[in-house]
Amino acid sequence: MSRSFSPAPLLALLVLLSGCAGQQAYRDGRELIAQDQIPAGLQKLQEALQQDPGNAQYRSAYLQARERATSSRLQQAERQAQAGQGNLARTSFMSVLEIDAQNERASSGLRALEREQRQGKLLAEAQKDIDAKRYDPARQRLNAILTEQPNHAGARALLREVDEKTAPPVVESGLAKSYKQPITIEFRDAPLKQVFELIARRSGLNFVFDKDVKADAKTSIFLKNSTVESAVYFLLVTNQLEQQVMDANTILIYPNVAAKLKEYQEVLVKTFFLANADAKQVANTLKTILKTRDVVADEKLNLVIVRDTPEAIRLAERLIALQDVPEAEVVLELEILEVKRSRLMELGVAWPSSLTLTPLSTSGGVGLTINDLNNLNQRTIGVSDLSVTANAKKTDGDANILANPRIRVRNREKAKFVIGDRVPVVTTTISPGTGGFASESISYLDVGLTVNAEPTIYLNNEVGIRISLEVSNLGAATTTRSGSTLYQIGTRQASTMLQLKDGENQVLAGLINNEERSSGNKVPGLGDIPVLGRLFGSSKDDSQKTEIVLSITPHLVRTVQRPEAKESEFSAGTEGSFRRRPDMAAKAPTQMPGTVIVRSGPSAVGMQPAPAQPMMTPGQVPSTLPQSVAAPEVAPSPEPAASPLPISSGQPVPLQAAPLPLSSSQPVPVVPPPAK
Template sequence: MASMLSSHPHASPSPAARRFRPALLAVCLLAAGCAASSAVRRAGDAERRQDYDVAVVEYTKAVRLRPNDTNARLALDRAKLRASQAHFTQGRRFVSLARLDQALAEYEVASELNPSNGEIDDELRSTRNKLRTRVAVAREGKTELESLVERTRDLPPPGLDLPAGVKMPASLIFRDANSREVFTAIARLANISLIFDTAFRDQALTVDLRNASLEDSLNTVAGATRSFFRVTAPRTVAVIPDTPAKRREYEEQVVRTFYLSNADLKETMDLVRLVLDARRISPTTATNAITIQDSPERIAAAARLLAAIDKARPEVIIDVELLEVNRTKLLEYGLQIASAGTNGINGSAAIAANSAGAVTLHTLRNLTQSDVLLTAVPSLYYRLLKTDANTRTLANPQLRTTDGLQATARFGEQVPVPLTTFAPFATGGAPQQPITSFNYQNIGVNITITPRTHFDDDVSLQLNVSVTNISGTGFGGLPTFGNREINTVIRLRDGETNMLAGLIRDDERNSLEGVPGLSDVPLLGRLFAHNQKTTDQTDIILTLTPHIIRVLDLNEVDLRPFRLGRDSIAPITELPLPIEMPRPIAPPTGPTGPTGPMGVTGVTGPTGSIRF
C-alpha cells in the first residue's frame, strides 16, 4: 500500500489524457482570441463615437488577452493620447468658467493617460496653485491689499478733528433762537471752545438737533446761517462767514494719492476735473495713480467717487463654432482636336525650296505630293472625366474678452500682394527706380466680436464676419479678391446659442471648345467638341454662445447718491438734518430755568427761547 502511494504522484498521464490536453489548450486560446477580438471591436466603436475613455478600457482588455498583438498596443496608445487630449480640453474649459475643482480632476486624468506631456503638467500645477489661493482668500475674505484699501478709503486726513462720540440730547430744539447762542449751546454740550470771526453776523433760526452728532449739528447750523467752521486747535472751533475771501483765508489743503486698479487713468482724471472741479490733480502712469490736492471735503468726495467707478469690468467667454464646407464638381467630356501646345488647330503647309530658300514657278508647275510638308498636324483626343471633391473645415475656439473690448479670430492664410512704387535715382531726378513691397491680404474667415453685458444677464455682441477668397487673376497676374461681409448687433441670454448661416457662394462655369461650324451642329456638335462644367460651392455656418464669467461688482453704497455742496457750502452728506425756517411764535409762558449746560429745562434769550 505504501509503495502504491509513493509511486502515484509520479505516475505518467494516460494516453487519453495526453490526447485531450492539446484540444483543451486550443479551446482556451480560441476563447481568448474571440474575447480579444470583441474588445477590439467595442473599442473601435467607442473611438468612432469619440468616447475615448471606453476605448482605452476595451483596448486594455484586448492587450491583456493578447500581449503580443502589436496592432492592439498601438491602438491603445492612440486611444490614450486622444482621451488625454479630450480631458485636457475639458479642463481648460472648466478653468475658463472658473470651475477649478472640475478642471483639476480633468487635468489629473489627462496627466495619468499621458504622463510625458509637459503642457498638461504645467496646467495641473497652475490649477492647484489657483485652488490654494482661492481657499486662502475665501478663508480670509479678502486679500491683504484689498483689506488695506477698504480700511483707508474713508479715513479722514491726519490733523485736528472734532471730538468723537458726542451726541446732542434727545430734546434739543431751537425755535427763533439767535445763531450765536445756538453755536454756544452746542459748544457747551460738547465741552469745546468756540471762536467767532469778527465778520460773523447773528440771525434767527429754528432747527431740530435731537440726537444729532457734533459734526452734523455744526454743519446744519452753519449751513442755515451761511457760515462754516474750522477746527483751529484741540477742542477749539472757529465759526466764519461763508464768503470766497474767508474760504481762501481759512481753507485747508489736503493731498491724497488714489491708486487705480481697474479704471482708465485719463478718463478718471477727466471725470474728477469735471464733476468735482478739482484744482490740482496729477497722474502717475507708472503706478496708475492720481494725486489730488484740494480741500478735505473735495478729497472725501473724490474717494467716494473713485470707489464707485474703480471696478473690474465684466468678462465674457464666447464659444465660437465655425463649419466651412467646400464642394467642387468637374464634368468634362467630348472630342478635342488640337495641335501640340495649343487648344485648337494651328498647322501650316510648306513646299520644298532650293538651297537658297526660294520657290520658282517651274517648281510650282511640277508640284507633287512629295513636295508638300504639313507641320503641327492636330491630334484627336476624347476626354471623359468626372470629379466630385468635398472639403470640411471645423474650428471651435473660445474667445475670452472684457466688456467693451474687441476679440478677433482669423481662420485662413495671408496672401502676399506686390505693391510697386517708383522713386528717382537721385534727388530731383525722374521717377525711374521701381521699389516693390508686399502687402499681406487675409484670406479666409475673419470674426470680430465686441461684447457688452447687461444687468439682466443679457449680452449684446457687436459682430463683424468677413469671408475673403481669391476670385481670380487680374492685370499682370495679380490676384483679385472676393469678399462677403456681415455687420450686425445681436442680444443673447447668458448661455444662449445663435446660429449664423447663409454665407453661401456658388460658382458655375461652362466652357465649350471645338471646331467652328462642326461644334455648332445641334446634338452632334457637343459630341465633336470639348465640354467642361465646373461647380464650386462654399457654405459657412457660424454659432456663437456667450458665457458671463464676471459681473460688475456693485453695492448699495456705489448706487446711493450723495450731496456735494457748492464751494461755500458744508461738505458731502447723505441724510441731512431737517432745517426749519424762522417763524414767529409766542414766547413760552411757563417758568424758565437758568442758563446752563445739559439738564436745564429751558433758556430765554433776547430773540426767543432755547429748549434743551
C-alpha cells in the same frame, strides 16, 4: 587574414526597425483615441514620438490629442467648481494632470479649490464673530480673504457690514458725544452769539468766533427733539458761516467766504493706487464731479494724487471705488467651416479644330522657288499634326477647411482673427519732368479668412457682438505695361450685430459662391446629330460650389459689476460746500427729563420745564418739579449753570436748555425782564 566590420548597415537596420515601430505605435494611438481611450492613445503617440523625435506628424498628432483631452476635462472641472462640487472638480483636475503633468490651468484650478475651501472656513468664522459682535477678529479674517482674492463677493459684503456697525460718527470722535446730545430750542430774532452761548452751556462745547463774524447778527431757529449737531449745522448754513474743529471740544466759527476758507479750512493729500481703472480717466471724473483742481494722474504707476478738503477726499474715495472695478471679459468661441464641392464632367471626342497645309521645298533650300510651286503634288505639300483625343473624365472633389479659434476679449474692445496669406502688391510711382524716375513700393494685402469681433457685455449676462466675416481668394494675375503684377481678388463679406446669452450658440451661414461653366468642341454638322454627335465632339461641364459657415458662442469670464444702491447714490452736500446735512432720518433723540424749551422774542420770554408742564409767562415760577421726574446729570460747562447772562431792556432772555441739578423742593430760577 582579418576582416574589418562596418557598423553602418546595422545602424541603418536599427533606424528602419525603429521607424516601423514608430509608425505602428502612431496608428495604434490614433485608433485608441478614435475609440475614446484617451490615456492609452496618448501613451502610444508618445511612444511613437520617442521612436522618432523629429517627426513633425507624430508631434502634431500628440499635441492636438492632448489639447483636446485636457480642454474637455478642464471645462468639466471648471463647471463642477462653479456648481460647488469641489470633490468632483478636484478629481477632474487630477485627471488632467495625469495626461499633462505641467498643465498650469489644472494646477491653478487645484490651488483655487484649496483657497476656496480655506476662505470658506474663514468666512464662516467671520460670520460667527459678527454675530457675537467680535468685530476686530472678523475684520482680520475678512482682510485675509481679500488679500488673497480682492473680488471675493461674500468677504466684501461682510466687511461692509462690519464697517457699518463700527463706523465712526460723522463728526470727530472728541465731539461725537457732545454733538449727539438732545436739545430743543426756539429763538426768534435773537443775537447769533447768544444762541451759540446757549448751545455751549448745554453741550459743554467751546465756540471761538473769528473777528469778521458780525457782532449784531441775529437769527431765528426753532428745533424740537433735535441734536446739538443739527442746531450748529442749521445756524451755520442760514448765516453763511463755516466751522473748523480745533480740538476735542473747541470749534472755530468764521464767515463762509473764499479768503477765510483758504485761511482756516484744512486740506488733505491722499494717493489712490488703481487696480483696474485708468488714472487719467479717474482724474477727469474727479475734476468734473468734485471740481477738484489739485489732481495729479501718474499713468506710469496708474495712481491718482488728490489734494482737497476732508469732505472732498471722502467723496473721492467713494467715486473711485465705483470706477476702479475689473473690466468685464468674454471668451468668443468661433468655428469657421468652408465647404467646397467641385464637379467636373468631360466626355466625347476632341477633333482638331484646324488643318494646315505647307508647301515643301524640293531643292533643299530654305525658301521656295517658282519651280517648286509649279510642281506641287501630294509629295510636296506638308500637313500639320492631326491629333484626335477621346475624353471620358469625371472628377468629384469635397474640401472642408476648419478653424476653431478661442479669443478672449475685454468689454467694448476689438478682436481680429486672420487665417491666410499676405500677398505683396507693388505700386509704381513715376516722377514727371526731365530726368524723372520710377520708384516702387510694396504693400501687403491679407487674403484668406478675416474675422473682426467687438463684444459689448450687458448687466443681464448677455453679450452683444458686432461681427464681420470676410473670405477672400487670390484670382488671376495681370501684368501691366510697366511690369507690375496685379492680382484679381475674389471676396465674400458679411457683417452683423447680434445679442446672445452666456453660452448661447449662433450659426451664420449662406455665404455661398456657386460657379457653373459649360464648354463644347465639335465638328460642325456632325456634332449636332443626336447620340452619334458624341463621336464628333467633346463637352466639358465644370461646377464649383463654396459655402462659408460661422458658428459663434460667447462664454462670460467676468460680468459687469452693478454697485449696490447705497454705493451708487450718496449725499454730496450743496453746490458751494461738500458738508453733508446731519441725518435727520435717524432715530429721534429722547428728550431728557426736565429739558427746558427756551423762547426768545419781543413778545414773550419764558420756558417750559417738561412736555407735561404748561407753558409759563414771564415772572411765573413753578413751585416744584414733578416728583416722578429725576434730575439728570449736567454736562460740564465752563460757567455755573445758574448764572444768568447780562441783558438790557428789550433784549430776549437767554436761558440754559440743559436740565438743572435741582431737588424736588427747589424752585427753578428764572430771570424776569427788567422793568421799564
